[in-house]
Amino acid sequence: MQVTDLTLSFGEKQVLDRFSLKIPQGVTVLSGPSGCGKTTLLRVIAGLEHPQSGQVEGITPAETAFLFQEDRLFPWRTVEQHLTDILPRSRWDEVPRWIALAGLEGEEHRRPAALSGGMRRRVAIARALAAPARVYLMDEPLKGLDRDTKQAVLSLIREETRNGLLVLVTHDPEEARGADQIVTVEPLNP
Numbered sequence: 001m002q003v004t005d006l007t008l009s010f011g012e013k014q015v016l017d018r019f020s021l022k023i024p025q026g027v028t029v030l031s032g033p034s035g036c037g038k039t040t041l042l043r044v045i046a047g048l049e050h051p052q053s054g055q056v057e058g059i060t061p062a063e064t065a066f067l068f069q070e071d072r073l074f075p076w077r078t079v080e081q082h083l084t085d086i087l088p089r090s091r092w093d094e095v096p097r098w099i100a101l102a103g104l105e106g107e108e109h110r111r112p113a114a115l116s117g118g119m120r121r122r123v124a125i126a127r128a129l130a131a132p133a134r135v136y137l138m139d140e141p142l143k144g145l146d147r148d149t150k151q152a153v154l155s156l157i158r159e160e161t162r163n164g165l166l167v168l169v170t171h172d173p174e175e176a177r178g179a180d181q182i183v184t185v186e187p188l189n190p
Helices: 038-045 079-084 089-101 117-130 147-160
Strands: 002-010 013-022 026-031 053-057 064-067 135-139 165-169 181-184
Touching (some): 002 038, 013 038, 013 053, 038 165, 064 117, 079 089, 117 135, 147 165
Parallel strands (some): 026 165
Antiparallel strands (some): 002 013, 002 053
């Protein structure tokens, strides 16, 4: 997959200017200061933002799973329902596996308000990983998790995306360790 000459502005604020990047199979980490365009780049790859020029090649939005910085859980849906919402009915038998992998056994019937922040984050991660996708776009996936949980969840993410492409945004060098490619996105001059 690659992005070629992406240019995107929000009003007068230019975020990406002829940005190009080849993303190989495996794990690509995007790092850089806040506001430099990392999230915007993920949104363009996912088809949620449309650049003024440039293109994304080798992937369609239907082949992506996106984990946003916010958990984006529906308050009226249970942990289990968040997974059945994205899985085809033929794969609903996988729900207990995803709940176990996320360390959420016993929480299947709880709604987000009854979960801790870390638990909500793990629901969002499990939902993204369970989605039928070839490219996984994860924007600061481990924020809000304690150190031990971060390590376990990072291992889970890497294991479950090993046959696809993972593009991960992080500010944490520990989370970037072992990536196949680390790209520093530089802010544009004002």
